[in-house]
Amino acid sequence: MSKIEEVKAKVEAGKAKLIPGLVQEALDEGNSAQSILQxxxxxxxxxxxxFSxxxxxxxxxxxxxxAMSKGVEILKPHFAGQSTSSYGTCVIGTVAGDLHDIGKNLVSMMIESAGFDIVNLGVDVSPAKFLEAVKENKNxxxxxxxxxxxxxxxxxxxxVQTLKSSGLTGFKVIVGGAPVTAELAASIGxxxxxxxxxxxxxxAVELVKG
Ligand code: B12
Structure with missing residues (x-):
């Protein structure tokens, strides 16, 4: 079994303690961070x-x-700091009622490496809390x-509707997650x-550059 296959099997089996070492070994063998993440x-x-x-x-x-989160921690430095541009601050969170954060954290990591400062609100974030963060943080x-x-x-x-009808301007809203499609995104504004x-x-860069 290759190191990548081992990482894959152990994440599936939920062996969180083994993952940091295995991910490091997979990197040391010359596998790209991208392929290990995949x-x-x-x-x-x-x-x-x-589960289904x-x-x-x-x-x-x-x-x-x-287990996956432990692996992402090891990979994070390999994705960080590729950009020298500054595109302002991105407020990110998982919407109310939803506790899934792995995808959100990966998106946060990639948006940060593209040149944004990040304010990560975590999971189960109410519309009011998103709005408050837009008001309270600079740029x-x-x-x-x-x-x-x-x-x-x-x-x-x-x-999205709370943010869009707030009267605040100067920011764009991007949405995503497994059930979200381009059509749904457009339909909710x-x-x-x-x-x-x-x-x-x-x-993110495309939206902010305008
Ligand atoms: C891990 C997991 C959990 C963990 C989450 C832990 C954590 N810290 O995140 C726990 C155990 C808590 C959990 C709970 C539940 N889960 Co769950 N979970 C999953 C699972 C297996 C993996 C999710 C994941 O991390 N995927 C990997 C990441 C990298 O992918 P991703 O999240 O899709 O993110 C990528 C893209 O979507 C996109 N993206 C994500 N966010 C954003 C944001 C923006 C702005 C953009 C642009 C892009 C983007 O980019 C990401 C990276 O490439 C999925 C199955 C699946 N196939 O997704 C089920 C799944 C999502 N869960 C499901 C269910 C039903 C539940 C529960 C209701 C189960 C229950 N009976 O209690 C609860 C709900 C809890 C709650 N209120 O949120 C269902 C959802 C079904 C549906 N259609 O609604 C799924 C699909 C499983 C299934 N096949 O039935 N879950």
């Missing part, structure tokens, strides 16, 4: 499918998520909302959408 994302896909099939349950999903040029549950899409819509963390960073 393997871990695939593990989460498998975990999701097994009733083959595993919430605790196992949580352990896999913890907010982008608000990024993540949502992984179909049941929290109404909260995403409410967040968001300025942009991206399907993954890499394209989120590209889209």
């Amino acid at each position: 393997a871990m994302v695939e593990s989460m896909g498998i975990v999701g499918d097994k 099939a009733g083959e595993l349950f919430v605790p196992e999903m949580l352990m896999a998520a913890k 907010v040029t982008l608000v990024a909302c993540s949502g992984l549950l179909t049941t929290t899409m109404p909260a995403m819509k409410e967040t 968001a300025d942009g959408f991206a399907p993954d963390a890499g394209s989120a960073a590209v889209k």
